[in-house]
Amino acid sequence: MPRVSLSLEEMTVPDALARLRNGELDLAAIHHIPALERDFAQLPLCSTQFVVAMREGHPLAGARRLAELLDAERIVTAGADHFPHSVMMSMFNAHGLPLPQRRLRALSSFAVTLGLVARSDVIGCFTKPLAAMVAPLGIRAARLDDMLPSYALSILSRRDLLPTPAVTQFIACLRQAADETLT
Template identity: 30%
Template sequence: MKLHHLRDFIAIAETRSIRGASRRLGLTQPSLTRSLRELEAELGTPLLERHARGVVPTPIGEAFLRRTHAAMEEIRRAQEEVGQLRGRQTGAVAVGLSGATWLGLVPGVFPAFRKSHPGVRLHMVEGFFPALEGRLADGTLDFYIGPRPERIDADHYSVELLFENERLVAGRKGHPRRNARQLAELVDAEWILTGAREPLEREFADVFARYGLTPPVAMVQAESMIGVAALLSMTDALALLPRQWVESPLFSSVVEVIPIAERIDSADIVRIARAGLPLTPAAAHLATLFERAAGHYTHQRGRPATPR
């Protein structure tokens, strides 16, 4: 089994056709067909099969695709690491970031990384860990920063705490409930369902139940920052938002905090990476910049940094 066998198999599986893989790799279709047959012969089993929607992996092919994709990503990282250790500005870093991370930490991290690594391509993806775990597992992403998931496989991932977080009640500028000082005064308001942990309804209800209140029924769910900002700015609905959202210029220009007395905790912000696999020098430097930004952010809030 050679590297070109793995490369060709991945291309065929991802493009769902020999023709698509041929265009992607710049190779002839007969050579790709031959490569696939050699790989299947060595493994002793079919990896792909034809369907109406194109060529798709068999169940064994799906498992093999996950492994080969991760292996090829590690080989790419190894090549980039050698170049970076030799002082070359090369390669790429890909990270998954939650909305709170984008708004609270990226503004300080991005210019520092571009200054220190101008030749390294940076790919940042928005999302929560459950949606991005597959891309972290197969090596597409170097690491993730965002709310700690309720469940995580400690054998496969390392988790580093950056800071504890909280949520605030937010509504549009001049909201009719802006003078409320207790959560109980907002139970009968219209709420937009947001959150970081599934099911969102339970996470939302737990906030009110903690203070002995009957949870309101949120009839609207929004899963994008822009969608939440638009709904809040144009209606009298309220939402529980991470502090970083409300403090960012994107939101602070259209919404305001309703300063209730109760503290509403949110999931800790953590960095998650694959266990046992070192980051490239460029990715490690980016991780360090995020750690420094988290420490600075915590200090600005007047709270001591949380020990890791």
């Protein structure tokens, strides 16, 4: 659409909710939140599986259970106070495991995450399609027997605001991109 300003930013779930609430954001594309506050609307976009990702040749590449990865250093995109919204918490809680203690936080830099996972012994958690896309960088999905959580992506907006034509068009673009990526 002509004369539309579009800004894409990575941020935590609590930050996105705060910025939606105060009107700084029109929408947020983030993982599904089961107990979402009533002043927000949540529109499902897509769902995919998570994988644990590490560099090719990683010392723990042969791990078959999530418990075997507890002592590994991992990169996370959530701060300590945002873990209730994190995939990592869901992943370890589902298997009755404590949260790993060795966490490196990269709150808003996917490039840093990719570089560290590809070139060091830091491990990460990616969606399955993303892991396939970054495989040329030498990043591999661990072949775990444990079932990992799915990632349900939703579009969040304020319930009391109607979307502008630009927002409606952008949501259509997000849907198309999700369909093309996951099929």
